[in-house]
Amino acid sequence: MIVDVNFVGLIIASIMASAVPLILASCGELITERSGVLNLGVEGMMIIGAISGFALMTVTGSLIIAVFGAMLAGVLISTIFAFLTQTLITNHVATGLALTIFGIGISAMIGKNFVGIPGKEFPVLFEGLKDTIPLLSPILFGHSIVFYFAFALPFITSYFLKKTKIGLIVRAVGDSPESASNQGINVRFVRYACILYGGAMCGLAGAYLSMIYTPQWIENMTGGRGWIALALVVFSTWNPIKILIGAMIFGGLTIIQFHMQAIGVRIPVQFLTALPYIVTIIVLVVISRDSRKIRLSTPSSLGKSFHKDN
Amino acid sequence: MHKFLIRSFVSSLVLLFTLTVAAVAKDVKAAFVYIGPTGDHGWTYQHDVGRKAVEAAGFKTTYVEGVPESADAERVLRQLANSGHDIIFTTSFGYMNPTNKVAKEFPNVKFEHATGYKREHPNVATYAARFYEGRTILGTIAGTMTKSNVIGYVASFPIPEVIRGINSFTLAAQKVNPNIKTKIVWAFTWYDPGKEAEAAKALIDQGADVIAQHTDSTAIVQMAEKAGVYAFGQASDMDKFAPKAVLTSVENNWGPYYVDRVKAVANGTWSQKDTWHGIGDGMVVISGLDSQMPSDLQAKVKKLQADLASGKVHSFTGPIYDQKGNLMVAEGKTADDGMLAGMMTYVKGVEGDIPK
Numbered sequence: 094m095i096v097d098v099n100f101v102g103l104i105i106a107s108i109m110a111s112a113v114p115l116i117l118a119s120c121g122e123l124i125t126e127r128s129g130v131l132n133l134g135v136e137g138m139m140i141i142g143a144i145s146g147f148a149l150m151t152v153t154g155s156l157i158i159a160v161f162g163a164m165l166a167g168v169l170i171s172t173i174f175a176f177l178t179q180t181l182i183t184n185h186v187a188t189g190l191a192l193t194i195f196g197i198g199i200s201a202m203i204g205k206n207f208v209g210i211p212g213k214e215f216p217v218l219f220e221g222l223k224d225t226i227p228l229l230s231p232i233l234f235g236h237s238i239v240f241y242f243a244f245a246l247p248f249i250t251s252y253f254l255k256k257t258k259i260g261l262i263v264r265a266v267g268d269s270p271e272s273a274s275n276q277g278i279n280v281r282f283v284r285y286a287c288i289l290y291g292g293a294m295c296g297l298a299g300a301y302l303s304m305i306y307t308p309q310w311i312e313n314m315t316g317g318r319g320w321i322a323l324a325l326v327v328f329s330t331w332n333p334i335k336i337l338i339g340a341m342i343f344g345g346l347t348i349i350q351f352h353m354q355a356i357g358v359r360i361p362v363q364f365l366t367a368l369p370y371i372v373t374i375i376v377l378v379v380i381s382r383d384s385r386k387i388r389l390s391t392p393s394s395l396g397k398s399f400h401k402d403n
Numbered sequence: 404m405h406k407f408l409i410r411s412f413v414s415s416l417v418l419l420f421t422l423t424v425a426a427v428a429k430d431v432k433a434a435f436v437y438i439g440p441t442g443d444h445g446w447t448y449q450h451d452v453g454r455k456a457v458e459a460a461g462f463k464t465t466y467v468e469g470v471p472e473s474a475d476a477e478r479v480l481r482q483l484a485n486s487g488h489d490i491i492f493t494t495s496f497g498y499m500n501p502t503n504k505v506a507k508e509f510p511n512v513k514f515e516h517a518t519g520y521k522r523e524h525p526n527v528a529t530y531a532a533r534f535y536e537g538r539t540i541l542g543t544i545a546g547t548m549t550k551s552n553v554i555g556y557v558a559s560f561p562i563p564e565v566i567r568g569i570n571s572f573t574l575a576a577q578k579v580n581p582n583i584k585t586k587i588v589w590a591f592t593w594y595d596p597g598k599e600a601e602a603a604k605a606l607i608d609q610g611a612d613v614i615a616q617h618t619d620s621t622a623i624v625q626m627a628e629k630a631g632v633y634a635f636g637q638a639s640d641m642d643k644f645a646p647k648a649v650l651t652s653v654e655n656n657w658g659p660y661y662v663d664r665v666k667a668v669a670n671g672t673w674s675q676k677d678t679w680h681g682i683g684d685g686m687v688v689i690s691g692l693d694s695q696m697p698s699d700l701q702a703k704v705k706k707l708q709a710d711l712a713s714g715k716v717h718s719f720t721g722p723i724y725d726q727k728g729n730l731m732v733a734e735g736k737t738a739d740d741g742m743l744a745g746m747m748t749y750v751k752g753v754e755g756d757i758p759k
Contacts, residue, residue: 100608107604111597201442208442211621211644307596307622309644312442314620316595347598351605354588354755355555362589362758 102231104348109232110306111344112337113243114139114298114315118322119329119336120246121294126326127254128287129267131396133189134174136319137196138292142167142299144200147310148207156215160239160300167296168289170196175288178398179281185396193319201312212308237305239297246294247333254333263287267392270399280399295319328377331390335377343373431669433457433661434488435466436479438495443594445619445638449655450494450517456658462665472497480505484512490668492661493517496562503527513673515664518564520744525675530660533681534564535571535743536711537653538615539718540689540704541635542575544650545613546583547700548633555606555614556587557599557623561758563746565617570750571718572615577752585753586611596622607632624649640690651704652690659685679740683712719743724751 118135125132146163150156174192177183218241219234226233254260262283265273270280302318303310321343329335346369353365381387435454439447447468458464465488470479476498483491484505490513493502499519506514506524518531545554554576558565573585586609588602600622603614607630614634616623621644627634628645636642636652660680667673680686689708692701710716719738723731725748732738738746749757 103608107601107608111601114597201440204442208444208448209639211625302597307600307620307625309444309596309621309625310442311444311594311596311620312440314596316592316597318597348601348605351588351590351602352609355586355606355609355611357586357755359756362591366589366591 098228102228106231108345112340115322115340116243117298118295119325120250121291122326125287125291127267128263128284129394131185134192135323137193138167138295139299139315139319140200141170141196142296143303144204146300147303163300164293164296167292171288171292175285182398207310215305247337250333330381330387339377343369432463432488433665434483434491436493437468453657453661457661460662476501484509528675530678532686535567536681537687538568538572539575542572546576546580549613551610551612552582553610554585555611557602557616558589559618567746573753594619596620599623600626650693654688656688
């Protein structure tokens with residue numbers, strides 16, 4: 094096989110495109126978890142975002158309304174989670190699981206009338222520059238706005254958590270809600286905000302799938318990507334840059350194993366299909382093996398309910 | 404007391420009347436058990452289109468979706484049989500044993516199992532479609548339309564149904580173009596749009612300019628449209644998802660069979676049988692041909708379609724060799740149904756190994 098630089102560029106571009114929903118959902122969930130809340134409803138919020146985006150696009154014809162509507166839908170469904178876990182102090186794990194089951198069910202119900210309808214074409218940016226630079230052009234140009242946002246998000250998230258006052262407040266709430274509360278921080282308010290933000294990002298991740306990546310609606314179309322996003326957050330030890338690396342490895346191996354099959358590499362296909370899961374975990378565990386750093390970035394109060402608030 | 408007696412007399416009269424009416428004009432009720440959600444726009448969706456045809460013919464229908472192929476299936480079947488359904492269609496291969504088991508307990512209920520071969524009791528019938536006939540047509544088109552001579556094929560799981568499709572497709576493509584190569588990628592899913600799109604993208608990046616699929620979603624034809632290559636619709640007409648890419652689709656058309664069988668129950672003429680219908684009986688339908696296909700190819704395809712329907716042409720006509728060069732079907736012979744049903748070897752010309 095001739096290795097053409099543009100061919101490599103094309104492969105990298107498709108790897109990045111497949112990593113987008115994982116990055117969006119993981120970075121959203123990361124903020125939620127950094128505030129001490131474990132929301133296992135990522136898959137549910139993503140699928141709600143997917144159907145809301147697709148339905149709004151079909152009904153209103155406006156892509157902008159659809160994208161923001163999907164994020165709003167993510168916010169609305171995560172409000173249920175926030176109300177239950179923060180106001181009614183229910184168990185995070187059970188409530189999150191319920192949210193996923195609820196999301197899958199209600200998306201199927203809303204989606205009944207949207208099966209078999211083709212999606213609209215989503216505009217891409219810088220398409221004119223697509224053939225200018227070898228290797229880099231297919232990577233840099235000709236993608237949707239959501240694509241660029243997704244690759245900026247880990248850096249924004251990292252900056253937000255490390256360098257901004259609000260970021261520090263979020264971390265304080267996640268590490269020690271009691272101390273934060275004694276400092277006059279409204280723990281419940283901060284956690285509400287972080288949960289809703291996570292919902293918005295998961296909604297956007299779902300909309301990317303149903304509107305841009307594979308523009309169609311079918312039931313369960315998120316196909317477990319929410320669970321992978323959740324796992325990425327944990328294995329990256331709550332570090333947004335490592336989420337980016339993990340998502341790229343996962344997306345990359347998924348795509349490269351298809352290429353290996355097509356070339357005819359004689360490795361059992363079942364092994365190839367399991368490869369993304371195995372390697373992503375191994376790599377993330379290896380790059381995050383510094384236990385001191387893990388302790389620093391793990392939100393200590395993760396998943397614990399906080400009662401003492403006003 | 405007096406009042407009570409009158410009341411109970413009247414109500415028992417009403418009850419008796421209802422029962423009599425029910426016994427005289429007993430509606431036939433049909434139930435359908437689905438493996439996936441009806442919103443998959445693929446396998447289950449097409450069965451549900453068939454169910455709606457039964458409904459349109461004036462019968463009552465029920466369906467249960469997302470039923471696992473396990474002990475759960477037995478429970479669902481028993482419940483459907485207990486709740487007054489006269490005929491139950493079980494629409495996935497894995498329901499074979501549960502269907503036969505429950506059929507034994509309910510001899511008065513008719514059971515119809517799709518894609519299986521076990522008919523252990525007189526009230527169990529089986530049915531399937533000869534989708535491979537459709538793939539003979541797709542292979543003919545692919546072999547003619549390809550310029551790179553590389554044809555991509557996204558497969559789901561290594562079962563006879565899928566292997567048979569790959570073989571039938573490749574044999575037909577080789578017949579019109581001996582230089583073609585069929586590259587197969589196993590997605591190990593029936594539907595996951597993201598994964599299917601990635602598999603198709605990998606094949607396209609490796610030079611495939613026609614993509615065939617044996618998975619259910621429309622993601623592959625959409626990817627083909629984006630990349631400017633050709634593709635074929637699966638299970639339903641997918642033309643509107645990718646008007647430029649889709650050359651034609653092979654549609655699963657269960658409706659006529661379902662209506663037929665439910666009517667047979669109503670008339671009391673239902674009997675056990677094994678049905679394997681193809682293009683000829685309308686269970687496999689070829690959608691409209693795209694105008695990008697040259698007119699001589701269109702004419703050829705129409706003729707092939709007619710010949711497959713009449714039985715003049717068989718998808719597996721010898722000589723057929725397997726990958727190692729062993730003779731599978733002798734010259735002038737055609738593969739029998741037993742061989743087709745258990746086909747687990749690639750024919751010569753298919754690249755790679757079947758995953759074990």
